[in-house]
Amino acid sequence: MVKAVVLGAAGGIGQPLSLLLKISPLVDELSLFDVVNTPGVAADLSHIASPAVIDGQVAAKGDFKGEQAETEEAKKKALTGADIVIIPAGVPRKPGMTRDDLFKINAGIVKDLVVAIAKYAPKASIAIISNPVNSTVPIAAEVLKEAGVFDPKKLFGVTTLDVVRAETFVAGITGEKDPRKLTIPVVGGHSGNTIVPLFSQAKPSVKIPEDKLDALVNRVQFGGDEVVKAKDGLGSATLSMAYAGFRFTEALLKAAKGEKGIVEPTFVYLPGVEGGDEIQKITGTDFFSVPVELGPSGAEKAINILSGANDYEKKLLDEAVKGLKTNIETGVSFIKNPP
Ligand code: NAI
Numbered sequence: 001m002v003k004a005v006v007l008g009a010a011g012g013i014g015q016p017l018s019l020l021l022k023i024s025p026l027v028d029e030l031s032l033f034d035v036v037n038t039p040g041v042a043a044d045l046s047h048i049a050s051p052a053v054i055d056g057q058v059a060a061k062g063d064f065k066g067e068q069a070e071t072e073e074a075k076k077k078a079l080t081g082a083d084i085v086i087i088p089a090g091v092p093r094k095p096g097m098t099r100d101d102l103f104k105i106n107a108g109i110v111k112d113l114v115v116a117i118a119k120y121a122p123k124a125s126i127a128i129i130s131n132p133v134n135s136t137v138p139i140a141a142e143v144l145k146e147a148g149v150f151d152p153k154k155l156f157g158v159t160t161l162d163v164v165r166a167e168t169f170v171a172g173i174t175g176e177k178d179p180r181k182l183t184i185p186v187v188g189g190h191s192g193n194t195i196v197p198l199f200s201q202a203k204p205s206v207k208i209p210e211d212k213l214d215a216l217v218n219r220v221q222f223g224g225d226e227v228v229k230a231k232d233g234l235g236s237a238t239l240s241m242a243y244a245g246f247r248f249t250e251a252l253l254k255a256a257k258g259e260k261g262i263v264e265p266t267f268v269y270l271p272g273v274e275g276g277d278e279i280q281k282i283t284g285t286d287f288f289s290v291p292v293e294l295g296p297s298g299a300e301k302a303i304n305i306l307s308g309a310n311d312y313e314k315k316l317l318d319e320a321v322k323g324l325k326t327n328i329e330t331g332v333s334f335i336k337n338p339p
Helices: 014-022 038-046 065-079 099-120 133-146 160-174 210-231 239-256 276-283 311-336
Strands: 003-007 029-034 053-058 084-087 125-128 155-157 186-188 195-197 262-269 287-295 298-302
Touching (some): 014 029, 014 239, 053 065, 084 239, 099 125, 099 133, 099 311, 125 239, 133 155, 133 262, 160 186, 160 210, 160 239, 186 311, 195 311, 239 262, 239 298, 262 298, 276 287
Parallel strands (some): 003 029, 003 084, 029 053, 084 125, 125 155
Antiparallel strands (some): 262 287, 287 298
């Protein structure tokens, strides 16, 4: 029996992601939590003729003592028995905002939710979508460490949307009709120039014309801005993100059931994952997104494809590392030296 939980389930990402989980044969039980509207979303999804049993929990409206207890109880009900918890809770970007601008609000939201996971589902895998991922994942790691339940093999920053975009944009250039046939590793972090597509490591190999390379890299790094601009103040990527979040969750669940050879890039704590030390020697950062082989215990092996980067990509990696170090530090100090 597999229980999946979505925290922030009533939002732009949360709703379509919950829909995909509800119809997935890999999920037996689906629990939704949000600060608003979860009962409606759960009631709606419950009419879909699929086996997953669904439950929706909502926080109390206010923050007085009794209401706090009610919210705590809702989190407890949603999380107890969870095998995997996916977090798309928080505010999205508006035009002109960077992902780091979201930190002030989302840092506290992610912290509180991970405190509840540590209490009610300490063994669950945690997939964090809430931005800025480069900082929210370190926040989660610190909270779990403080609670004494940190398992680095089970904490993931979801960077799959960057991979999905890279596959789509490259297919548009090479003429591949089905972008899913391409494996384009994207490494580093999940914002602007911390996102590094490694086209030299693509499988099957791809030839990007030199005059298109800069624009392609830029489009992978800032593809999210296209959506933010097009939505004109109504948020950022939700549908493509729900697809990407589901693709990553499916990979985790298939690997947990023993399927072999499942590899997805994801933002992990390098010192805690096999193979991570070697990568850390190159990046000098505690966290980095690299292709990770997934298995029953979670992140089984971080695969070092950075050594194969060409000179052009090495420069991109250097830039990425600079930005990432600051983002990671911001997340860690939010917990260690609370504002
Ligand atoms: P949204 O505003 O539509 O939905 C967020 C949901 O979180 C809302 O339903 C809200 O009520 C809920 N929420 C707020 N505080 C909460 C709390 N304390 N507990 C539980 N739920 C809470 O936003 P959207 O578009 O769904 O984006 C969510 C997050 O995902 C944003 O931080 C956004 O930047 C991020 N994102 C990440 C991507 C990635 O590639 N990792 C891609 C796109 C967005």
